[in-house]
Amino acid sequence: MQDLTDKIRVWAIMRNLDEAEPTKQMLKLVEEVGEIARGLARGNMDEIKDGIGDVQVVITILAMQLGTSIEECTQLAYNEIKDRTGEMKNGVFVKAEDLS
Known part of the structure; x- marks a missing residue:
């Protein structure tokens, strides 16, 4: 995993992405999370993994x-x-301090 992360960094530096505007990168993050959601909705494991x-x-x-x-x-x-402690409620882990 570390090797892949280092390769991502080199790739980003070569394209000056490391100096780009973080707000644009955040928008890209939301787009990619949407891709995961779309894959889940469609049952498309390849799209989810991507x-x-x-x-x-x-x-x-x-x-x-x-x-x-x-x-x-x-x-x-x-x-x-x-x-952290807690328990599963309807398929979601709920922190102990949020349990009522």
């Missing part, structure tokens, strides 16, 4: 544009959830 991969590329570049890294952001998110 969308998930595209999201990974876009957020890697977005992190670069904002002066951080996808690894740092993922570590922060993991640190936040690693000890």
